[in-house]
Amino acid sequence: MITVENLTKRYGGTTAVQDVSFTVQPGSITGFLGPNGAGKSTTLRMLTGLTPPTSGTATITGKRYADLPNPGRVVGVMLDAAAQHPGRTGRETLLLNASLLGVPKGRVDEMLEAVGLTSAAKRRVGQYSLGMRQRLGIASALLGDPAVLILDEPANGMDPEGIRWMRGLLQDFAARGGTVILSSHLLGEVQATVDRLVVIGGGRIVANGALEELLAGSGTLVRGLDPIGLNQALTAAGLRLEPLQDGALRVDATAEQVGRAAAAAGQILIELRQSDGAGLEELFFQLTSAPVAEAA
Ligand SMILES: Nc1ncnc2c1ncn2[C@@H]1O[C@H](COP(=O)(O)OP(=O)(O)OP(=O)(O)O)[C@@H](O)[C@H]1O
Numbered sequence: 159m160i161t162v163e164n165l166t167k168r169y170g171g172t173t174a175v176q177d178v179s180f181t182v183q184p185g186s187i188t189g190f191l192g193p194n195g196a197g198k199s200t201t202l203r204m205l206t207g208l209t210p211p212t213s214g215t216a217t218i219t220g221k222r223y224a225d226l227p228n229p230g231r232v233v234g235v236m237l238d239a240a241a242q243h244p245g246r247t248g249r250e251t252l253l254l255n256a257s258l259l260g261v262p263k264g265r266v267d268e269m270l271e272a273v274g275l276t277s278a279a280k281r282r283v284g285q286y287s288l289g290m291r292q293r294l295g296i297a298s299a300l301l302g303d304p305a306v307l308i309l310d311e312p313a314n315g316m317d318p319e320g321i322r323w324m325r326g327l328l329q330d331f332a333a334r335g336g337t338v339i340l341s342s343h344l345l346g347e348v349q350a351t352v353d354r355l356v357v358i359g360g361g362r363i364v365a366n367g368a369l370e371e372l373l374a375g376s377g378t379l380v381r382g383l384d385p386i387g388l389n390q391a392l393t394a395a396g397l398r399l400e401p402l403q404d405g406a407l408r409v410d411a412t413a414e415q416v417g418r419a420a421a422a423a424g425q426i427l428i429e430l431r432q433s434d435g436a437g438l439e440e441l442f443f444q445l446t447s448a449p450v451a452e453a454a
Contacts, residue, residue, distance in 0.1 A: 159184055159337055160205065160306060165214035167200050174200040176361040177214070182354070184305070187328055187338040189352035189369070191345070193446050197361040198341045199237070202310050205339075206235050218306055230259040233306040234299030239291040239314070244284030248275050248294050251283060252301060259302045269297040274323065288315025296324065307331065309340040313347045325351045349373075349438045359446035372441060378413045381406040381429035382420065391423030392416065408433050 160182040167175040175197040182188045192198050203209035205216045207223035215222065218233050226232050242251055252266040270276045273293040283291065292312055299307055307328070313321050321344075328338050328351060339356075342348045348355070355372055357365040365372055382388030385405045392399055397419060398410040406429065409416050413430050420427055 159220075160216070160218055160308075160339060161220075162201070162205065162216045163214055165201065165204055165216055166212045167197075167204060167209065168212045173361050175204070175211075175358075178358065178361070178363050179214075180356045180363060180366050182306075182337050182339045182356075184335050184337045185332055186354055187332045187340065187352045188354040188356055189348040190339055190341040190356050190358070191348060191442060191446075192341075192358035196358045196446065198358060199310060201358065202237060202308055202339075202341060206233070206237065206308055208237070228259065228302070230255070230302035230304065231261075232302075232304055233308060234296075234302065234304040235308045236292075236295040236299045236312060237308075237310045239295035239312075240288060242283050242291055242294060245282060247280050247282055248286070248290075248297075249279040251294060252297055255298050255301055261302055265301060265303075269301055272300070272327075273297040289317055289320045292316055292324075293320070296327070305335070306337040307339070309338070311342055312340055313342055313344050321347055345438045345442055357442065357445050364445040365441070373438060377408050377410045377433045378416045379406050379408055379429065379431055379433040380413075380416050380420070380427060383426040383428055387423070388420060388425045388427075391425050392419050395419035395422070 163179050165175055165178045166173065178201060190198055200209060204211045205218070205223065218226065223229055249266060249270065252269060253263060256263060256266050270279045273296055275290065275293050275297065278286065278290060283294065286294065292315055296312065299309065312324060316324065332338055349369070353369055355365060355367065355369050356363060380388065389399065389401065389407060392407065392409060397415065400408045402408055413432065417427065417430055
């Protein structure tokens with residue numbers, strides 16, 4: 159379990175992260191989303207002991223990262239896959255990490271196999287594509303058989319097959335009780351992979367909850383034979399609505415309220431149902447369009 163409580167990070171006059179709190183439960187994959195400069199990397203760096211918070215705490219299985227006796231056995235971290243030493247082979251990279259972690263060498267070949275890099279194990283990392291480096295980064299994160307994974311943009315540079323492979327790997331990991339947080343810009347990938355979302359904008363948490371709940375539609379979708387007349391009738395009845403591109407209206411009211419208002423105005427309805435969610439992209443833009451916070 160990951161617990162972040164009132165984390166704040168200031169750099170001089172800029173507040174990168176402000177009073178951020180959330181938890182990530184075992185058995186779940188949480189997507190950590192936000193536009194460029196929102197504070198994702200800073201939060202993940204504070205979580206993994208790389209950046210000291212100005213205030214607040216972040217713990218993994220109840221301990222601060224710095225207080226974990228052998229952190230790699232508890233939490234697998236991949237913050238920047240591109241930063242791996244280009245002169246070492248994939249296998250050498252993992253062997254070095256294995257010796258630091260104190261895990262048997264056999265685990266290295268197991269992990270190379272698990273991430274599909276066995277045939278490239280003896281090539282230098284400098285010759286790897288970004289997708290291959292991501293695979294190596296994930297192998298490295300899994301080496302110590304951790305219960306928690308913290309991954310910054312793990313799908314970056316991966317082709318669709320690689321993304322699908324990683325999704326399966328993470329979902330298996332979570333299904334076995336693992337805890338995963340991953341940041342991503344790839345909204346489609348996030349929507350297909352995660353079960354919970356934490357959205358950050360301007361250094362603050364702007365949404366936190368189950369993916370399904372956050373994406374659930376609100377209000378009622380209605381379509382009339384006379385779209386303009388229906389719009390006028392519902393507006394006159396005091397209902398708040400938003401016209402959709404295809405002539406339908408999304409109304410902040412129950413289906414019954416919409417049906418009654420339409421009937422009272424003699425409007426003929428051809429569709430009346432609960433509104434679908436707007437999709438992750440729409441939600442993302444709605445939530446993160448606020449200006450970036452500057453320090454007080
Ligand atoms: N070392 C630093 N010194 C000064 N400001 C910093 C530093 N690191 C981050 N910032 C600022 O903090 C804010 C948050 O940056 P951060 O890298 O955490 O965002 P992010 O959400 O990870 O963005 P991206 O998606 O672009 O990686 C930005 O305004 C950034 O310029």
